[in-house]
Amino acid sequence: MDRPLILVIGATGTVGSELVGQLADGEYRVRALVRDPAKASFSDRIDVVVGDLAKPQTLTKAFAGIERVFVLAPPVPELEALEANAFTAARETGVRHIVYLSNFGAGSFAEDLWQAHGANEQRLRESPMSWTILRPVRFMTNTPYGWASVRDRGLLIEPHGGRKVTMIDPRDIAAAAVVALTQMGHEGKTYELVGDALTGDEMAQCLSTALGKAITFVDAGEQETRDDLLRSGFPASIVEKILFYFRTLREGRWYETSTLGELLGRAPRRYATWLQDNLARLADQVSS
Ligand SMILES: NC(=O)c1ccc[n+]([C@@H]2O[C@H](COP(=O)([O-])OP(=O)(O)OC[C@H]3O[C@@H](n4cnc5c(N)ncnc54)[C@H](OP(=O)(O)O)[C@@H]3O)[C@@H](O)[C@H]2O)c1
Incomplete structure (x- = not known):
């Protein structure tokens, strides 16, 4: 049976570009969502799709046939709405599992960015889909x-x-995302990395x-x-x-946690x- 197709949002960014590479190295089937195809310098094995989280009508095609998705948005004032659009598209197209890049301090640090991450963590917790939340530090x-x-x-x-x-190291965030996207047992977990x-x-x-x-x-x-x-x-x-x-x-x-090393099975x-x-x-x- 074919391995499930995994959609990576933010595929041209710091974490997403690493994640696309690590998934491809692991022989997983990857679709990379990009806004600008000119920026899509991936190997031929990557299925590239053009879409924009600010334009929900572009997401239906991007999410078609997807079972698992990695969601992030850049730290902009629209972050909450952009990520919520990804969650909606995922729900409407039958995605089963979302791995969400949040932020250490989400919902607890009293600033817009961390509050927006907290609101979207809550959206996921209330959604019918399964999810894993990654909260990396600096x-x-x-x-x-x-x-x-x-x-x-x-x-x-x-x-x-x-x-x-x-x-x-963002490479280790991507490695943690690979684990959460491809292995069982991480559903409903929030990891402080x-x-x-x-x-x-x-x-x-x-x-x-x-x-x-x-x-x-x-x-x-x-x-x-x-x-x-x-x-x-x-x-x-x-x-x-x-x-x-x-x-x-x-x-x-x-504060320090040992979660990342436990997830990766090696020292960060x-x-x-x-x-x-x-x-x-x-x-x-x-x-x-
Ligand atoms: N930096 C830190 O120290 C830190 C720590 C903890 C958590 N975080 C969290 O990490 C996240 C950012 O991750 P990152 O640094 O990997 O991001 P990044 O390097 O800023 O990359 C953002 C990615 O999102 C894409 N993008 C932007 N707007 C989009 C849209 N409207 N539709 C679809 N894609 C869009 C960008 O594509 P284009 O190439 O088209 O622009 C790019 O691929 C934030 O949520 C932040 O809170 C950051």
Whole structure:
């Protein structure tokens, strides 16, 4: 019997592109939903379908014949509606299982993004479909957020209040999604996914080793961090979201879990490994 066809939404993004590759490597049948076919640089084995979560009429064809789907939306103000459109299309086309990329702190952190994730987790819990919710912590791809001070002053400026930062390699989020999409026993489960937990000094040490130059951690206040993020090119609205996120860190609400290693059956990837595996990308960051 054919393996079920798995639809990946967000297939050109950080997690989704990894997920498409890992599913294809595992010989699973994959359909990738893209908005712009010009961005679909997948292997021939991937069934590419054009669709847009903001245009529900485009989703019926994309979901046809799908048994399992991975759902995410980018962190935009419309996230809740975009993901809800995916859930509706899934229900209407007979999808059996949804793996949903939520966020650590969903429904509990008092900011729109985390509240929207919480609302969509609730939608899934009330739906007749089966589901698995993945709540990853800070992506290593966003660690640090801004590179201006690392590049220009050899400083890692973040407001940790002495707390350890939890983080995760997006490749491991994709690996967890593969498990939840292809194995039984994950229905109705919410997984808080943590890959590594480091102090600011330990993060700076990892960066120093990867970049081959001394980086010093500054456990900064909000204004110093705000200035640094603005200097790194973030829009003011995103800067305030990042500062909010760090407030939850200083409140002690980022904690470690062993769930990821248990799901994957191996140790999660460490921050030092992510840096070593992304040296070309780091070189771009510190040269730009
Ligand atoms: N970054 C973090 O530290 C972090 C931590 C925990 C959780 N999260 C969660 O992770 C999620 C984002 O994942 P990511 O970083 O992998 O995303 P991403 O890299 O921003 O990629 C977003 C993907 O969604 C697609 N997309 C955007 N709008 C769409 C639409 N209207 N219809 C269909 N597809 C659309 C994009 O396609 P195009 O190529 O067409 O733009 C792209 O493939 C968010 O829900 C966020 O809350 C992030």
